[in-house]
Amino acid sequence: MNLRDFVTWAGEAGTLVEVERAVDPHLELARVIYALDGQPVLFRTLTGFPGWQAISGVCAQRRHFAAALGCAVPDLVHRMADALAHATPPPMLDSGPCQEVIEEQVDLTQLPIPCYHPGDGGRYVTAGVVVIKDADFGRNISFHRLMLLDERRLAARLVEGRGTHTALGKAVGDLPVAIAIGCPIQVLLAAAMSPPKGVDELSIAHALAPVPLVHCQTVDLEVPAGAELILEGRITHMLADEGPFPDLTGTLDVVRRQPVIEIDCVTRRQEPVFHALLPGGMEHKNLMGMPREPTIFAAVNEVCRCAGVYITPGGTSWLHAVVQIEKQHEEDGRRAVWAAFQGHTSLKHVVVVDTDVDLYDPADVEWAIATRFQADRDLVLLTDQPGSSLDPSATQTLGQKARTAKMGLDATAPLGEARQGYERVQYGPVDLAQYGVKRKA
Numbered sequence: 001m002n003l004r005d006f007v008t009w010a011g012e013a014g015t016l017v018e019v020e021r022a023v024d025p026h027l028e029l030a031r032v033i034y035a036l037d038g039q040p041v042l043f044r045t046l047t048g049f050p051g052w053q054a055i056s057g058v059c060a061q062r063r064h065f066a067a068a069l070g071c072a073v074p075d076l077v078h079r080m081a082d083a084l085a086h087a088t089p090p091p092m093l094d095s096g097p098c099q100e101v102i103e104e105q106v107d108l109t110q111l112p113i114p115c116y117h118p119g120d121g122g123r124y125v126t127a128g129v130v131v132i133k134d135a136d137f138g139r140n141i142s143f144h145r146l147m148l149l150d151e152r153r154l155a156a157r158l159v160e161g162r163g164t165h166t167a168l169g170k171a172v173g174d175l176p177v178a179i180a181i182g183c184p185i186q187v188l189l190a191a192a193m194s195p196p197k198g199v200d201e202l203s204i205a206h207a208l209a210p211v212p213l214v215h216c217q218t219v220d221l222e223v224p225a226g227a228e229l230i231l232e233g234r235i236t237h238m239l240a241d242e243g244p245f246p247d248l249t250g251t252l253d254v255v256r257r258q259p260v261i262e263i264d265c266v267t268r269r270q271e272p273v274f275h276a277l278l279p280g281g282m283e284h285k286n287l288m289g290m291p292r293e294p295t296i297f298a299a300v301n302e303v304c305r306c307a308g309v310y311i312t313p314g315g316t317s318w319l320h321a322v323v324q325i326e327k328q329h330e331e332d333g334r335r336a337v338w339a340a341f342q343g344h345t346s347l348k349h350v351v352v353v354d355t356d357v358d359l360y361d362p363a364d365v366e367w368a369i370a371t372r373f374q375a376d377r378d379l380v381l382l383t384d385q386p387g388s389s390l391d392p393s394a395t396q397t398l399g400q401k402a403r404t405a406k407m408g409l410d411a412t413a414p415l416g417e418a419r420q421g422y423e424r425v426q427y428g429p430v431d432l433a434q435y436g437v438k439r440k441a
């Protein structure tokens, strides 16, 4: 589902917020996105950037992904697992909407790249999908925040060891790059996944939902034909200051020396829509957390029957998960805790629940902890573990993996006869219309 189809879907679903009044991409846009976080918002007019619109919240709700993939929300984890297992190369088109206009003169300052927060190092591209080819592993796509330096240059945050960083390390000269902005939802989801090296994320995206590609104008790379805007250029070995910028946790990340990207060509749609993703907002959270759910699911399934996984927004969509199991053995809850930590190494806290608990409902999960969990019996506590660099409370040492404590709560009920007394009583269904009453909102 490309961005324009999403706008149509969100409009028809009654969830799209449309802002007609002109909004300034300098600080004002982010304030409005923040106030409406969790909802898709279309900004019809941008102060200083005639002809441009902006959108935020494309990935702010799980049902957006479900609509894009044509499935129900609980099936997303299975669809992601299937696509990871059966990546399918996308077809190539001769031309596509993302090349309707080819900009002769590159001037990045004329793009509505927002400044999100007064503490930021500059204007930032936050929903740019970076396409490169690794000399050994082939095509790789991933998100990298990009700070505008001047008319032709951006500073890219390349986390050490990630696909783009590794490929640049091997490149003798500049590494050709294409940055796609305003991508189809399945491409955004695939770009956030970390499959084994050599597995092409655009093929994962195509396995999720069709993604025809076009060849770039000036670099030997392919990009989604339906994207809104493409920046073509080279990642150089030159460095510039990047940051500060808010991270997933909503806390400010530090300034680092990072690689400079030089842009040589800009292609775009007519009347393009700029995708502005709020750092630390729901869109960022979903894209970070959801792709880890199939890996936790697979790891837990190795040791017991896993029924579902939810990486929770309250835990910054990175550090906390709820794992639902079909318990068959008394040890399954504890086994699931250990496996979940293996399935997502940055996970810090995990709660394991039975299938009668709604893993998406924090109150229901808390009910399971309240009624089924005893800390001196059901708590798995680990000290001095490798943790997330995003956690300000972990022990952070520059150049090393953070160290953290981890905690797993087995909030499953016992099996067999002992289970009686742990089950919720059920009341029969009623048709409220027959009583002339409605549930109040």
Ligand SMILES: Cc1cc2nc3c(=O)[nH]c(=O)nc-3n(C[C@H](O)[C@H](O)[C@H](O)COP(=O)(O)O)c2cc1C
Residues within 6 Å of the ligand: 126, 140, 141, 142, 143, 144, 145, 146, 157, 158, 159, 160, 161, 162, 163, 164, 191, 192, 193, 194, 195, 277, 284, 287, 288
């Ligand atoms: C919204 C968003 C922003 C991200 N920003 C960055 C970033 O600035 N730098 C980075 O290295 N990874 C960033 N990531 C993470 C990578 O895109 C993600 O881990 C990807 O799977 C890396 O895959 P790779 O190792 O195959 O390149 C971001 C992810 C999301 C969802």
